[in-house]
Amino acid sequence: MKLVIAIIKPFKLEEVRKALDEMGIEGLTVSEVKGYGRQKGHTEIYRGAEYEVTFVPKLKLEIAVPSESVNKVVDVITAMAKTGQIGDGKIFVTPIEQTVRIRTGETDDAAL
């Protein structure tokens, strides 16, 4: 089992979700996050008071998948979230030790 964590541009969420749904991924978690990488923030000016806004709003997707699907999931996210501009985001993949479906008590791949 792998956990795929993807930081993407907010407006790309629906395209990514639809493509993952079509390949049979049955669930994902989304959070609104802020951060920065190579993409610069922006300047906000209020009556002459200038603020550098470093952190850029992004969405963080967390998707737990069987190990054999992970490459395909990463490929789908990469394809769908890409605009080619700086700030498209990143994907991280980490192993999962254990999964439990709370309602039934099923574990691991059966719980995904």
Added chain:
Amino acid sequence: MQALNRFLLFAGAALAATATLVDPSWAQEAPAAAAGAITAPELTVNKGDNTWMLMSTVIVLLMTIPGLALFYGGMVRSKNMLSLLTQVMAIQCIALIVWFCWGYSIAFTTGPEGFDQYFGGLSKAFLANVAIGAKVETFSVGVAIHELIFICFQATFCAITTALAIGAFAERVKFSAIVAFAILWPTVVYAPLVHMVWFWPGPSAIATAPDAPVASGLIWGFGALDFAGGTVVHINAGIAGLVGALLLGRRIGYGKEPMPPHSLTLTMVGAALLWVGWFGFNGGSNLEANEYAGLAMANTFIATAGAGVSWMLIEWLFKGKPSLLGLVSGVVAGLVAVTPASGFAGPMGALVLGLLAGVVCFFFCTAVKSALGYDDTLDVFGIHAVAGILGAILTGILVDPALGGAGVVDYTSCAKDGDITTCDTAAYDMMTQLIAQTKAVLVAIAWSAIGSLAVYIVIAVIFGLRVSEEKEREGLDISEHGERAYNM
């Protein structure tokens, strides 16, 4: 002779509260000495004028609550939103009580011998000697509205002026200090300045005794023009705010931490309500529903529009983007600048005034403020004092009939043709008028600065002005009021 059924010799929204009502003997003694004394016509109340003033009064209330409260509240951080709303509403309530109980009397009655130029007396304190049907003369000989309406109208001015000032030290002031300020400042600073600018004996008193000395407030006596409160309201509030901001010091983290407005949506709603209410403020200051109320309305449209556009364009040019906060700041700057000029300037003069106000206030709120480093939280000085001064001075030029202005009425001329209700326009001299306007501005600045300083010192000794660092960091909503604006 023009059929001038209209206002003022020199001052703005003042009334014949004294000579014609409290002390009618003043008006009649002087001419009695001369042969063939001129008699004043009986005061007549027109229901149209009364209605306009009733309407104007409630829409000026709308300017403060929720207009000013939202305009200010949207500009602070969300942790201080409720503190602004509470402060403005509390000031509205307290200042109204102060006005009815003694403020009105200090402003609009004859003062003690020797001090009458500076403040009035207590003959109408707690509305003594104000009968329900009492009348006050407007700016036309023999035309009156009911005094209770005038008291209410002026009460809303007292409240909004006091509430305007506190924006300069928002996000760090104690609520107890605000409550004390709402009692002391209208009493010590505001009401006397109203007396100086707007207290005069009224049209009939001057028309019937054209050669007698006029017992008026100091600034009225300069011949200074202030139609709806450039000196009384805006310079006064702006200077009081600046003095307070300097005394309290900068907010923690000012210039280091970001302090962006938490809801420009609400600020826009507030500014829009201010604009709507301002028609009551400026139009109502005419006291009659006649062509000069129409002029005030036209000017309140066109100057405001000009200032909004000029701030927007200059910000676009110098800062790269036209911001909503810039646009609404320009609108408010235009409203402030046109206030003293609203019944005097012609509409094209008012447009020029508005265009200038947007540019000048933009410069003050950006370059000057950051260069001097003072923390006037909501730019009460940069917008209200600066646009107030600009408007007050330029009123002296724009009133010129040659520039489309309304001119000023010479009440001493009213009776000359045998019809006391028609008066001539006084001869206009630009230098004379500009000197009068400048003196008015300087006296208003000095009075507000010294009087406000005294008020702050008293409050500082009794309650303290500023919350603790811990409370300021937590936000005044929780630390002063035990509530938060948004539970989401």
